[in-house]
Amino acid sequence: MPILSALQYGCMYELKLYDSNSDRKGKVDNMTDNELIEIAYEAEKMAYAPYSKFSVGAALLTDDGKVYTGCNVENSSFGASVCAERTAALKAVSEGNRRFKAVAIVSSSKEYTYPCGICRQFLSEFMKEDGKILLHDKDEGIKIHTLGELFPEAFIL
Numbered sequence: 001m002p003i004l005s006a007l008q009y010g011c012m013y014e015l016k017l018y019d020s021n022s023d024r025k026g027k028v029d030n031m032t033d034n035e036l037i038e039i040a041y042e043a044e045k046m047a048y049a050p051y052s053k054f055s056v057g058a059a060l061l062t063d064d065g066k067v068y069t070g071c072n073v074e075n076s077s078f079g080a081s082v083c084a085e086r087t088a089a090l091k092a093v094s095e096g097n098r099r100f101k102a103v104a105i106v107s108s109s110k111e112y113t114y115p116c117g118i119c120r121q122f123l124s125e126f127m128k129e130d131g132k133i134l135l136h137d138k139d140e141g142i143k144i145h146t147l148g149e150l151f152p153e154a155f156i157l
């Protein structure tokens with residue numbers, strides 16, 4: 001009987017499928033879109049947004065099944081502010097995870113909140129065009145785009 005276990009340490013989650021009698025033993029299982037959205041809402045609670053009052057949370061799923069969370073972190077020097085999805089991406093990359101499969105983004109508006117242009121460019125460095133961007137609206141539910149839809153013809157050095 002497989003046991004789906006979410007291990008949380010710090011702001012990083014890892015989902016694994018444990019089944020001693022299965023050939024899937026030790027393999028990392030994918031989480032559902034709903035789970036990723038829920039984790040993004042949890043991350044939003046950590047937002048530091050005293051200036052805009054607009055809190056954002058993100059949950060980023062890497063190719064190897066790890067989830068990194070992020071929130072927006074504003075600064076009185078506005079240009080120093082960092083978006084939620086970039087916070088999550090920086091955490092992932094700084095821990096050696098450079099391939100992203102999906103990113104869920106939610107906000108205090110409870111309406112679809114799209115990644116800004118800088119984040120779209122930033123994510124394109126670590127995410128293929130078919131990588132999923134999950135957005136949530138309290139009335140409409142989950143909307144899924146690919147990164148390629150939101151950011152075609154990315155700048156590549």
Ligand SMILES: [Zn+2]
Nearest residue numbers: 083115116119
């Ligand atoms: Zn952004």
